[in-house]
Amino acid sequence: MTDLYQTQRAMRAIRKAAMQRGVVALLDIGSSKIACLVLRFEGVDPARQAEGIGSLAGQSRFRVIGASTTRSAGVRFGEIDTMAQTERAIRIVVQGAQKMANTRVDHVIACFAGAGPRSYGLAGEVDVIGEQVGEQDVARVLADCDLPDIGAGREVLHAHPVNFALDNRSGLSDPRGHVGNHLAVDMHLLTVDEAAIQNLVYCIRRCDLELAGIANSAYVSGLAALVEDEQELGSACIDLGGGATGVSIFMKKHMIFADAVRMGGDHVTHDIAAGLQIPMNVAERIKTFHGGVVATGMDDREMIELGGESGDWEKDRRRVSRAELIGIIRPRVEEILEEVRAILDAAGFDRLPSQQIVLTGGASQIPGLDGLAARMLGQNVRLGRPLRVQGLPQAATGAGFSSIVGLALFAAHPQDECWDFEIPAERMNGKPLRRALRWFRENW
Amino acid sequence: MRPLTPDPKQGRGRGQPPRFYARRDRAPSRLAFRLERLWLTPAVRAVTRIGAPIFVVTLGLGLWLGDSARRADLVERYDNLKISIENRPEFMVSRLEVTGASPAVEDAVRMMLPVGLPASRFAIDLNSYRDAIERLDAVRDVSLTVLSGGALEARVTEREPVILWRKPTGLDMLDADGHRVASLTRRDARPDLALIAGDGADKAVPEALDILAAAQPLLPKMRGLIRVGERRWDVDLVGGRRIELPAKDAVAAMKRVIEVDRSDDLLSRDFTRIDMRDTARPTVRLSANALEHYEELTGQKPRSASFSAQTVKPVAVSAPAASGSVASAAPVAAATPSSSVRSGSAQSSAAQTSAASSSAAPTAARPAARPSGSAQAAAAGPAAAAATPAAASPTRPQARPLSNPSKVAP
Secondary structure: OHHHHHHHHHHHHHHHHHHHHOEEEEEEEOOOEEEEEEEEEOOOOHHHHHOOOOHHHHHHHEEEEEEEEEEOOOEEOOEEOOHHHHHHHHHHHHHHHHHHHOOOOOEEEEEEOOOOOEEEEEEEEEEOOOOEOOHHHHHHHHHHOOOOOOOOOEEEEEEEEEEEEEOOEEEEOOOOOOEOOEEEEEEEEEEEEHHHHHHHHHHHHHOOOEEEEEEEHHHHHHHHHOOHHHHHHOEEEEEEOOOOEEEEEEEOOEEEEEEEEOOOHHHHHHHHHHHHOOOHHHHHHHHHHHOOOOOOHHHHHOEEEOOOOOOOHHHHOOEEEHHHHHHHHHHHHHHHHHHHHHHHHHHOHHHOOOOEEEEEOHHHHOOOHHHHHHHHHOOOEEEOOOOOOOOOOHHHOOHHHHHHHHHHHHHHOOOOOHHHOOOOHHHHOOHHHHHHHHHHHHHO | OOEOOOOOOOOOOOOOOOOOOOOOOOOOOHHHHHHHHHHOOHHHHHHHHHHHHHHHHHHHHHHHHOOHHHHHHHHHHHHHHHHHHHOOHHHEEOEEEEEOOOHHHHHHHHHHOOOOOOEEHHHOOHHHHHHHHHOOOOEEEEEEEEOOOOEEEEEEEEOOEEEEEEEOOEEEEEEOOOOEEEEEOOHHHOOOOEEEEOOOHHHHHHHHHHHHHHOHHHHHHEEEEEEEOOOEEEEEEHHHOEEEOOOOOHHHHHHHHHHHHHHHOHHHOOEEEEEOOOOOOOEEEEOHHHHHHHHHHOOOOOOOHHHHHOOEEEOOOOOOOOOHHHHHHHHHHHHOOOOOOOOOOHHHHHHHHHHHHHOOOOOOOOOOOOOOOOHHHHHHHHHHHHHOHHHHOOOOOOOOOOOOHHHHOO
């Protein structure tokens, strides 16, 4: 875990350097599109800082100065599949955003949906040294959490201390300075496949960029699409992307669970293309223009021209009714939502005080999806669009940009992660010596 | 059934397949991507857009100017251009017009012009030229204007000589401020101007002019004014006689003398000095002859000529003497046959005055009936008596009782 600890700490340091330089790029690597924003951080107004949180929920500190998006290539199920194509796509968006921002960006914070995220709930408890809880105590209690068997080839992506309990008091967000004897913590650990992260690091390094942070896209979508009381009271954000559907559950402003369904809008398109025997791009277009999940009597009469260049007149002049199209789309959407339902059930979502469900992501724009989701997931369903941030182009305000906007918020105000605290002193003991011995063994 | 979409084959070029998607964005090559990032680096941009052009221009200029012949050529061209512009006919001054100057001054002004005409306007340093002209004593003020027709106009205001100053070295004409205007070789070249002398006389020219204006009636008898000790004036009269004026209020003293002269014919008496330096004690110094006569007439034995010649008797010359002057005059008056009589009102005194003037014949020793309604007249009475022993000879019974000048006028 210490290696990961160091990597994550290094990325935090890079992020800090980027903030100091004032410009950072955000990269959302999705299965259907890759988006890039360039943020410029302005100096913190000391008067505002004194109040705790600045105006516009602290967003006045940064501004989007460049934005670019391109069709994704080489990404499947939200993870990088073909490195060269993905690298090229990253170059396209970074170059476009740099050009718009008219500045050079060196640091990138990236997010992706796939790689099999898995949540773990961890708990740790220690006795407080001294009277008051200090930084060391927090670090110790975080280190006391037993790392579960996350499996080979897995890597920790997020490790949020969600809740602190001091003696008999629970629900503390920050125990530092409290007087008590026994400190306990609940930590949420999110792991992903190590290979996915390594591929991402490789792609970004090939573009001469430095990685300043990685985030799960379900998590950052929740940051952008859920309003504050939803995050506080408990809600699920379902990010219906192209190749993967992310599910994240928020409670008390912390993500307490995240998972992903390896299905998304691209599968719907694939179904249409297969069902109607048309090319993928035509299927995508028909889905975008005429798609839906609830058929009505009118839909039987609305005929859709399929077109085609096969040379076979009969094939090229086919028409389908919209009802037929919905008949293809709906089962797949229901399948996705059933998977989501299963995930939510597994996560114990029904035990949350508020069970708000927010649908966001590009595929959430299918007409009638909210009705279908309400039937399948629960009554409190709404469609969510990302928060408005300064300077965001109009074209990037749709539901499909939830994760990149959330990534901007994540970049500006990262929540405390486990590696933001120092490694407790007792664990450090002897370590430099061991490292020095290893260095000797390797080099002599 | 209505189709929802237009026929995809319409609206596009013939033979072109329908295109539903925008084409894939073309990815930049790694090199292009790196170059673009390099170009977006602020330092590189600054160097390329500002530094490189400056470097190239500086290098080019440096190489080109490295050759001294080129440099000289460049300087020469510049000078030629400058000269050709300066010598354009628009900037040429072809003549000098001097107005308001006498011929001598005009000649001097023309002589002083630093360049020969015609010359460029830029070749004439007007400021120094004006300063040079103003350094002429005869010039009070000058203004130089370059007129549009190629003329340089010098408007000269000359100093007006109002007085002559005789110095050991010569004779100068001064203006009203005491500034030298010109020298004279002969006094009679300007007989209309009064003469002053003495060290520092030029610094007190305004006062001298005031005194001269006040002494208008005396001018025929006057030789000039002499500055004494750089502080006060003497009026030099013909015959070596002098009126010594005080340092303060010299004009008032002069007026007093004129007034007494008008009433008592003071200046035609035989005296050497009239000393007005002490306003409270004006004094007349008699000549030796007059003193002898006086002593004879008053019955005093002349003790010694030299002593009597130096005897100075106080004279109350004028009316506005304070009552204190009565006291000072009294001992003198006691030595005279006359005595002051104080009497009556102004009316009676006027009557007596007219009577006295009609019977002025007998002697100066006659006790004058004094119009002594005022202390002034009373004070003046004995003084006049004391001042007139010279006239006491039987052959020149000139003494007249003092009275108001206005009443004597006929």
